[in-house]
Amino acid sequence: MNKYEVLKKYFGYETLREGQDELTESILNGQDVLGIMPTGAGKSLCYQIPALMLPGITIVVSPLISLMSDQVKALNQAGIHAAYINSSLSENQVQKALYNAKNGQYKIVYVAPERLETDRFLDFACTSTISMVTVDEAHCVSQWGQDFRPSYVRITNFIERLPRRPVVSAFTATATQRVKEDILCILKLTAPKVLITGFDRKNLFFKVEPVKGGTARLTMLLDYVKNHPCESGIIYCATRKNVETVWENLNREGIRAGKYHAGLTQEERRKFQNDFIYDETPVIVATNAFGMGIDKSNVRYVLHANMPQSLENYYQEAGRAGRDGEYAECILYYSPQDIMINRTLIENKGNNDQLTYEELKLLHENDEMRLNKITYYCRTHECLRHYILHYFGEPKSGRCENCGNCQANYTLLDVTAICQNIIQAIREQNQRYGRTVVLNTIQGRNLSKLKQLGLDQLQSYGICRDVENALLSASIDELELEEYIIPTKDKYAILKLSSTCGEILSGQKQIQIKQISGRDKKEETTSHLKRSDLLTGRGLDLFEHLRTVRLNLAREAAVAPYMICSDKTLTDMCIKLPFTKKELLQVSGIGENKYERFGEAFIAAIYEFTNGRKEIVHYQEAQSEPIKSKRTGKQEFHITDELEKQLLYEGTPTISEFVAKLNHLRDEKTTKALKTTVFTTMLRERGYIETEIVEDVRYSYVTPKGELLGISEDIRFSDRIGKYIILHYNENAQRFLVEWLKECGNLIDKQSFNV
Ligand code: ADP
Secondary structure (H helix, E strand, O other): OOHHHHHHHHHOOOOOOOOHHHHHHHHHOOOOEEEEOOOOOOHHHHHHHHHHHOOOEEEEEOOOHHHHHHHHHHHHHOOOOEEEEOOOOOHHHHHHHHHHHHOOOOOEEEEOHHHHHOHHHHHHHHOOOEEEEEEOOHHHHOOOOOOOOHHHHOHHHHHHHOOOOOEEEEEEOOOOHHHHHHHHHHOOOOOOEEEEOOOOOOOEEEEEEEOOOHHHHHHHHHHHHHOOOOOEEEEEOOOHHHHHHHHHHHHHOOOOEEEEOOOOOHHHHHHHHHHHHOOOOOEEEEOOOOOOOOOOOOEEEEEEOOOOOOHHHHHHHHOOOOOOOOOEEEEEEEOOHHHHHHHHHHHOOOOOOOOOHHHHHHHHHHHHHHHHHHHHHHHOOOOHHHHHHHHOOOOOOOOOOOEHHHHOOEEEEEOHHHHHHHHHHHHHOOOOOOHHHHHHHHOOOOOHHHHHOOHHHOOOOOOOOOOOHHHHHHHHHHHHHOOOEEEOOOOOOOEEEOHHHHHHHOOOOOOEEEEEOOOOOOOOOOOOOOHHHHOOHHHHHHHHHHHHHHHHHHHHHOOOHHHHOOHHHHHHHHHHOOOOHHHHHOOOOOOHHHHHHHHHHHHHHHHHHHOOOHHHOOOOHHHOOOOOHHHHOOEOOOOOHHHHHOOOOOOOOOHHHHHHHHHHHOOOOOEOOOOHHHHHHHHHHOOOEEEEEEOOEEEEEEOHHHHHHOEEEEEEEEOOOEEEEEEEEOHHHHHHHHHHHHHHOOOOOHHHOOO
16 A cells, blocks of 8 residues: 555545655655644654554654553554553553564554663564654653653663664654754754644634733633533633632533643543543633643634743643644633743742753743743734744744734824833832832822832822823833833842833834724634534534534444544535445545444434435535635625515424525625524523433423424434434514514624534
């Protein structure tokens, strides 16, 4: 088999992505490689394809136990023989796994770095054919990286002890120049092929939401989750306490959520994590202890309730969204308090006793520098994506037009005079105080502390009495961002002036800040279409249905749903509507092995859902020509009197059929399609219908209130999925929906209830 045949047979893909072709080719030619590619780029395939083609075994060194077992499970689902050896196995199990490996049962063996140093493993490796050693998360070899693992440094000792040097391949998602040099040098890669693909994750939408105070933060988080029901999402918090608070509030709101932090027992952590991975709970609230071992591909959003400690951490954590390449959102909720929380966390970081005092000092300085950079990310009004890419050494000019900042509307405000006053005040105070004292002074607050310090006698006292607090704060932020003010690194940071401040005092340099005037009013211009833009209302219903089918298959196979197939594969099924083996094999992500195991179940479900008529889902041409609503600036769906006159209230359609009818009336060129979820969410919220999940199958019921309105149930049976219910809407119910729609007028808010 050539590599494309392997790609199709085992992984179900037709083409290799950027970088994959070159890296697999180099490995197959016996050349060492270093692949630096962002999360979700497809690094695993770069070594898995050659591993299947090379004669012997590939050893994959991986830092986390959970990552290993997930990778192995996913490979097994694809029909690939693989195993892992780590401390979660008993001695007997290790012995058995090594015995099997030696007898050629596995093509790929995952191990923790510490394992390489054991006699038993060395013995196995020296007496077997090891074709390749792959180092996953290779940045762990570097002290400059954020996840330094001393045992990674000793991987080379292991390789050098093998009778024949195998090909060495190393992969990481985050590597600055220094980390890259460390990887090359410490792993002793020989004449390697180094491939760095772009860091950009085009399917991720980045946004920073400034928050004022803990309550506001909580409300914003809850609102977001409520507006994205059923979607899988992670909420990262800085501390265990914050995790608990957010988790409790989600539960209080009736949202099923898990939690994860170091204060829970191992058993609790395992349960919450599994529930999340297996799609039992859509949301998980966690500290940064969560996620490194998670490969879940259908995470649709990652929210950071607090600013993380570095952009490396942020990009890695946020990068857990949208690994399947579908649209996903990464939102960071920032308040200046987060800086102090992080500084404390950095100070209390466990010291590594293998390091010297100088090395530790250096690590701390690096932590401080990283904290500053992420702080600037939160404060900048420039393009967020380009800020990140610039940080990772991939400068881009212009704007991406696909992040929160590029989409916000701004006005420019000249704050030079305010900044002059701030600088004057800091000078007069001999650069001895922090932000709060400076602000209180220029605002002329009547505080005993200011009087005790004699600050009420200064010329700058009350000089900005009429300026709003928020504007003053934003001006100080800007001065810090442009490094005219440099806060000390103490716990209570003191504001120091840089030598360049004269430029501002003399008026030589103007300071302007951008003020958001109507964030999000601008149309979103996502370069990646959301699922709801790719599928019709009926298509989205089918997607939900296939999700349930996938969940059931996953339960039977005792694996996570994303290991059966990704959301992207399900979306592709809803577009292609395969009825035959040949057609299903055209769906991205379905290879021979996947077909053999799960193909029939999906085909049957699709056939049943459509009654064998593809046009039921394809009633719009939207599939081949996706509605580029966000880009083309179409208006939201709304009912005009003229439109209503054309509407015939007849029969008892399902909600999707009724919405389809409404959508037929609109002008597709100027108006966005209406989504069924707009109605179903409202009906659920107002108690006309209820949804319940029984044994992982979602049932919608009509309530007595709904019956009165004119909604009725039609119970159907299918051999494969058992009982399912379809709701029908009579004329009265249809009229009610239209009235409600008219009342809503502009549906901007309602449309965000995407399922
Ligand atoms: P990484 O390790 O770089 O974070 P993964 O190897 O987990 O990324 O791949 C991310 C997703 O992309 C997986 O769902 C994988 O199946 C998919 N993928 C990888 N290569 C391809 C390809 N050539 N075509 C389509 N999908 C791919």
